[in-house]
Amino acid sequence: MNGNTILTKTRGSISDEIINSISPFTRQSMYDIPNFILGGYTTKNGNKDALVYVVDTLGNAAETGYTDSLIISNDIGDDEIYSIKYANEGVAFGAGYSTNLLGNKDFYFMRVAQQYPLDTSFTLTFGGSGNDVAKGLTGDGYQYWCMAGYSNSFNDGSNNDIYIVNYDDVQGTLAWDTTFGGTGEDIANDIEFDQNNGNYYIVGSTNSYGNGGKDVYIIKLDYNGGFLWEKTYGGIGDDEALNVYLQQGAIKMLMCLNLTNLVILYGLKLLDNKE
Secondary structure (H helix, E strand, O other), X not given: OOOOOOOOOOOOOOOOEEEEEEEEEOOOOOOOOOEEEEEEEEOOOOOOEEEEEEEOOXXXXXXXXXXXXXEEOOOOOOEEEEEEEEEEOOEEXXXXXXXXXXXXXXXXEEEEEOOOOOEOOOEEEEOOOOOEEEEEEEEOOOOEEEEEEEEOOOOOOOOOEEEEEEEEOOOOEEEEEEEEOOOOOEEEEEEEEOOOOOOEEEEEEEOOOOOOOOEEXXXXXXXXXXXXXXXXXXXXXXXXXXXXXXXXXXXXXXEEEEOHHHOOEEEEEEOOOOO
């Protein structure tokens, strides 16, 4: 627990391969030695194509013959996975975007089953007439999967608003969706579900509200998508929340990118519960 590097691995081709998210991924039970599932994109075929890797604890291809890697392309435009999360034995879900026939981006939601080969036959898209990109994904552990990102489909199209989609995986239907934002640019980068009280925390950035430039933007919603509160944090420069971590019913940490005074700082910001 001293922060030393245990191992490093590289994998890819002469093209770009970028991993945006990683999650544990067991095939049989919670007592198995876990594999890990990674999601991102590759430019091997020209455009960005969604990319999934499954590796063991040493970073090698996991269980050769059962799982390895998969490139997912619609052969239209760019496709990318921004977030991937373990669901249950041998199943994970991913979220990002896929380019449609009109050349716009839609929220992209996919199920990954640990079979041979990896089964990604179940996919859905959400959005409107503009661009819709999912950046974060979280599940309640039972029924619902909630995606958060940004969209310009539901305003005048000049700026992005935060867009949140909640999918009912049991009923196979859209449970609810909602947008938040003002006259500026509002983007969600991450979302987490609080198992203690059933609320959702969404974090990202806004220049519609706050102190100028981009500010950290936090929104809290109830289980049904009802608005509870919103907060902004930041200075006169650009401030953005990239990830959120919860502990005991409250935001414990935010991973932030701070561009105030042109100084780039990566760090953790501790917050008390804001009810």
